[in-house]
Amino acid sequence: MSDHRVLVIGVGSIGERHLRCFKATRRAALSLCEPNAELAGAVAGRYGVTEVFSGLEQALADGVKRFDAAVICAPSHLHIPMARRLVRAGVHVFIEKPLSTTTEGVDELIAEITAQGVIGAVAYTYRSHPALRDMRAAIAEGRFGRPVQIVSVWGQHFPKYRPAYREIYYRRRETGGGAIQDVLTHAINAGEFLVGPVDRVMADADHQVLEGVEVEDTVHVIARHGRVMGCYSLNQHQAPNENTITVVCERGTARFDLNRACWSSMTEPGGEWTVQLQFSLERDDIFIHQAGLLLDLLEGRGSPPCTVAEGLQTLRVNLAVLQAWQKGQCWTPVGPQGG
Numbered sequence: 001m002s003d004h005r006v007l008v009i010g011v012g013s014i015g016e017r018h019l020r021c022f023k024a025t026r027r028a029a030l031s032l033c034e035p036n037a038e039l040a041g042a043v044a045g046r047y048g049v050t051e052v053f054s055g056l057e058q059a060l061a062d063g064v065k066r067f068d069a070a071v072i073c074a075p076s077h078l079h080i081p082m083a084r085r086l087v088r089a090g091v092h093v094f095i096e097k098p099l100s101t102t103t104e105g106v107d108e109l110i111a112e113i114t115a116q117g118v119i120g121a122v123a124y125t126y127r128s129h130p131a132l133r134d135m136r137a138a139i140a141e142g143r144f145g146r147p148v149q150i151v152s153v154w155g156q157h158f159p160k161y162r163p164a165y166r167e168i169y170y171r172r173r174e175t176g177g178g179a180i181q182d183v184l185t186h187a188i189n190a191g192e193f194l195v196g197p198v199d200r201v202m203a204d205a206d207h208q209v210l211e212g213v214e215v216e217d218t219v220h221v222i223a224r225h226g227r228v229m230g231c232y233s234l235n236q237h238q239a240p241n242e243n244t245i246t247v248v249c250e251r252g253t254a255r256f257d258l259n260r261a262c263w264s265s266m267t268e269p270g271g272e273w274t275v276q277l278q279f280s281l282e283r284d285d286i287f288i289h290q291a292g293l294l295l296d297l298l299e300g301r302g303s304p305p306c307t308v309a310e311g312l313q314t315l316r317v318n319l320a321v322l323q324a325w326q327k328g329q330c331w332t333p334v335g336p337q338g339g
Helices: 013-025 038-045 076-088 105-118 130-140 179-195 285-296 308-327
Strands: 002-011 029-032 070-072 091-094 120-123 147-155 200-206 220-224 227-235 243-248 250-259 262-266 275-279
Touching: 002 013, 013 029, 013 038, 013 070, 013 091, 013 220, 013 285, 029 038, 029 130, 070 076, 070 120, 076 091, 076 105, 091 285, 120 285, 120 308, 130 179, 130 250, 130 275, 147 179, 179 220, 179 227, 179 243, 179 250, 179 308, 200 308, 220 308
Parallel strands: 002 029, 002 070, 070 091, 091 120, 147 227
Antiparallel strands: 147 243, 200 220, 220 227, 243 250, 250 262, 262 275
């Protein structure tokens, strides 16, 4: 099979991971686009990338369609204008989360994707996770009865796992930083994948511990996914590395544990958890799997794990959470108005 031509835009931490993991599929011929010449040279050298561009206009300058797909890993506020430029050039786009920091231009992007007949997807990684996908299928088929509650608990020591957080987009909300747009958005998107879209939220957040930034590092959200009640708790400073999503149903409970790379169920009160599907514990493997799903799409197989429209829905939740916290509101609706 011929290599698919893939351009990775922005090769900071997540961009380098995507580059490495697309390379690991052995199905992609890779180029990179990065304005920081020193960083671009270092990453290109590590992975044997010979085609390097300093900006998107240079990458698209000659009017020839060089790339089948682009992975957009620039700061979030740049995602939509970059994606629209690529789509107009006939390039499929895979956009890092969150989709953006505002809803401006997203409807136009969706219309252009349809008009150009290209693929648009958002890189909410957990929607590609085999364990979460299998758990979703079990819930959807009614194995445990109707879902009634979802409880998502996330915590991580950012200085250990993301030591450069003070120097990157994370330090400013305008570029997609802060716990709500950086990590909570993953939890919300996974919750919507499991039990449907959020339609209203209450929220509290604060900067509690992280040194060198002022954005929020601790968040509590109460949400409604229609009839399903939800709560989301996240911090970026605790010692335990913890990522679980529990869906309580009428006749049983299902739990996804990211760090154990599995989902489990329990149906008998006081019983034991039964592991239903275990995936690889190697962190890169889920990104390699995700890259493979995108390359499958280029070959006409499967559907996007997270469409741009689904990414827009989660973006609206992000904005509603920020609004509920900052304005001290009780229930805040999720909708096109940006709240």
